[in-house]
Amino acid sequence: MxxxxxxxxxxxxxxxxxxxxxxxxxxxxxxxxxxxxxxxxxxxxxxxxxxxxxxxxxxxxxxxxxxxxxxxxxxxxxxxxxxxxxxDSIAELDRTIASLASRREHLAERLQQGASRTFKSEVGAMIDYSKALPDNLPVPVDDGAANHLVGLAMPALTLAATDGREVGLGRLGSGPTVIYLYPLTGVPGTDLPDGWDAIPGARGCSTEACDFRDHFTLLRDVGVVNVFGLSSQDSDYQREVVDRLGLPFAMLSDTGFALAEALTLPTFAAPGHDRLYARLTLVINDGVIEHVFYPIFPPNTHAQQVLDWFAP
Incomplete structure (x- = not known):
């Protein structure tokens, strides 16, 4: 056949x-x-x-x-x-589970130490946004806002990365690059915008980042050359997330929504934020958008969804 x-x-x-x-x-x-x-x-x-x-x-x-x-x-x-x-697979899983548990315990300890020095007691119990998502979150629907993207060339834009690089989106080179766009990561001890959980697809940025962290090696194994997160927060804000979550990849900062303007990407507003990126993932190959994931739900298992697309 x-x-x-x-x-x-x-x-x-x-x-x-x-x-x-x-x-x-x-x-x-x-x-x-x-x-x-x-x-x-x-x-x-x-x-x-x-x-x-x-x-x-x-x-x-x-x-x-x-x-x-x-x-x-x-x-x-x-x-x-x-x-x-x-x-061998079971042994590797055991090692991964032990390593992640140890890493999480260490991070949680440092989080508590840092928060106790930074935030006043009036803040109350801190929220750990890297944990599982709440139940009954609204599920985003496909409004067609990403239907036009497959086949488009990436624009000649350069964005600052949290590792100090200037990344040219039109010069990503050969081989697939995954860029996942997200609206806003929470900072421990700081509340997210009012009504955040009621906005379909808004909640879950830290859990999505953790999922890409945990699948990073597997994505590289199936040929993914680059993985980037991208949001409208500045690099200093993003760098805190990279350090706190132990991300093995860089975040890209697009404070002026240059990519949104160039590709007509979906965005939304929330209390305190006139504009935020809607959650969306681009697979780019040889400078062209090969595949788009939109809408994305739940975000805490999205990296596995991307991995399945590369190697079902």
């Missing part, structure tokens, strides 16, 4: 099939005219890759399972190498 038919039957994108080929997991034959010829076995392999991804095993680590199928086994995890891959 041709690649389009295979992708349709497997419910994946053509790009995903080609990615699996690059990994050596799918090895099609060739027709006399040079076209790839995929088999039912290739379909089964892709279905297995998708199932493994659902368990958190990245396609780049699926080789032992596919080799087990290629050896004629009915199930991909009947081979010693597959079982070892399970154990």
């Amino acid at each position: 041709r690649i389009g038919e295979l992708a349709g039957r497997a419910q994946v994108s053509v790009k995903a099939v080609r990615y699996y080929e690059q990994l050596g997991l799918v090895q099609p034959g060739r027709l006399p005219n040079g076209y790839r010829d995929y088999s039912d076995h290739d379909l089964r392999v892709i279905s297995e890759i998708r199932a493994l991804s659902g368990f958190g095993i990245n396609p780049a680590r699926a080789a032992p399972f596919i080799e087990c199928l290629d050896a004629g086994h009915q199930h991909s995890d009947e081979c010693p190498a597959s079982l070892a891959a399970y154990r």
